[in-house]
Amino acid sequence: MSTTTRLDTGELEQRVKDMYEEVALEPEREFHFETGRPLAERLGYAPNQLDRIPAESIDSFAGVGYFLDLAAIEPGEDVLDLGSGSGMDSFLAALATARDGRVVGIDMTEQQRAKAERLAHEDGFANVEFRRGYIEEPPVEDGAFDCVISNGVINLSPDKPAVFAAAARSLRPGGRLALADIVSAQQLPDGVTCDASLWAACIGGAMQRDRYREAIEAAGFEVADWRENSEYRFVSERADNATSKYGVTSISLLARRG
Numbered sequence: 001m002s003t004t005t006r007l008d009t010g011e012l013e014q015r016v017k018d019m020y021e022e023v024a025l026e027p028e029r030e031f032h033f034e035t036g037r038p039l040a041e042r043l044g045y046a047p048n049q050l051d052r053i054p055a056e057s058i059d060s061f062a063g064v065g066y067f068l069d070l071a072a073i074e075p076g077e078d079v080l081d082l083g084s085g086s087g088m089d090s091f092l093a094a095l096a097t098a099r100d101g102r103v104v105g106i107d108m109t110e111q112q113r114a115k116a117e118r119l120a121h122e123d124g125f126a127n128v129e130f131r132r133g134y135i136e137e138p139p140v141e142d143g144a145f146d147c148v149i150s151n152g153v154i155n156l157s158p159d160k161p162a163v164f165a166a167a168a169r170s171l172r173p174g175g176r177l178a179l180a181d182i183v184s185a186q187q188l189p190d191g192v193t194c195d196a197s198l199w200a201a202c203i204g205g206a207m208q209r210d211r212y213r214e215a216i217e218a219a220g221f222e223v224a225d226w227r228e229n230s231e232y233r234f235v236s237e238r239a240d241n242a243t244s245k246y247g248v249t250s251i252s253l254l255a256r257r258g
């Protein structure tokens with residue numbers, strides 16, 4: 001039985017949108033997961049880089065790992081950020097690709113997209129734009145990007161193979177996929193996968209790690225690097241129980257499109 005068989009995907013989408021609307025509008029609130037600059041610095045983001053991007057995008061950061069060293073974005077490259085949230089990774093990517101490159105961030109939660117777009121205008125980031133859309137079918141041209149990035153998002157999708165296929169489609173041949181995400185050592189039981197609030201908190205949707213890797217490879221990628229992010233932890237007791245029981249962890253990886 002697939003993990004999504006009994007998950008109400010309509011309810012899930014609404015829960016995820018509600019949760020990340022709050023992350024955009026009230027980042028100081030408590031969630032099942034950490035947010036903000038202390039999290040970013042603990043995961044490995046360099047303070048001097050964070051100082052160069054809008055502080056409000058960092059306040060609403062809800063990623064799960066550092067992976068921009070794996071992405072190794074060069075000046076002039078075109079970058080697609082799947083599930084860009086309030087834009088922290090997109091802004092850092094925009095610094096790396098500089099004026100000759102561009103970054104497109106996609107998010108389905110309008111409050112996240114609108115906040116990121118406002119910050120880009122206020123801080124003069126002319127090479128970044130934020131579009132509303134789904135990571136399973138991002139509103140971008142095929143074969144237009146050098147690098148696809150994503151942080152803490154793909155676990156939230158009920159159709160991960162569609163996300164990896166979309167990433168592959170949007171890349172030029174030889175393009176890279178660099179991301180951080182949540183996976184599990186063991187296949188999660190239905191009681192966890194069908195719990196929309198655990199799913200929206202980045203736990204219930206965690207795919208078994210070997211299946212996750214296979215899904216990336218099935219989309220035409222070769223995995224070049226894969227590491228665990230031991231610095232990432234969940235904060236609520238309920239989330240913590242599920243994570244230690246099933247080996248739910250954060251990983252960062254780099255994959256290349258053939």
Ligand SMILES: C[S@@+](CC[C@H](N)C(=O)[O-])C[C@H]1O[C@@H](n2cnc3c(N)ncnc32)[C@H](O)[C@@H]1O
Pocket residue numbers: 016017020060061062063064082083084085086087088089106107108109112133134135136150151152153156157202
């Ligand atoms: C955990 S947050 C991470 C945001 C951002 N990457 C960061 O590191 O702060 C997940 C984001 O993914 C978005 N999201 C979740 N599922 C999505 C989907 N299927 N399509 C588009 N966006 C999605 C949510 O709206 C939310 O902004």
